[in-house]
Amino acid sequence: IDSNRHxxxxxxxxSLYFNFLCNKIKKYNIKPYYIYNIDKKGCLISIVSKLKKVFSRQI
Incomplete structure (x- = not known):
């Protein structure tokens, strides 16, 4: 394992990250049902869904 990863x-x-996260959740009163676990694909899907799409309509 390289030193950066270590x-x-x-x-x-x-610990610092999760303490920071918990403080922000409390500060902004974020409810659990608004918290999501999104991986790289999830982020990509959310970005793609916001893009304008143009398709020909099939009759």
Whole structure:
């Protein structure tokens, strides 16, 4: 494992991230049903769905 990956995978960084996240959730009163787990494909789908689409209509 390279040093960058090792340094990014330290437990204290995870703790800092989740503490920050929890504070923002509390600050903005975000309800659990508004929280999603979106991976790279999910982000791509949401971006693509916002694009204008032009299709010929089949009769």
């Amino acid at each position: 340094n990014a995978n330290l437990s204290n960084k995870y």
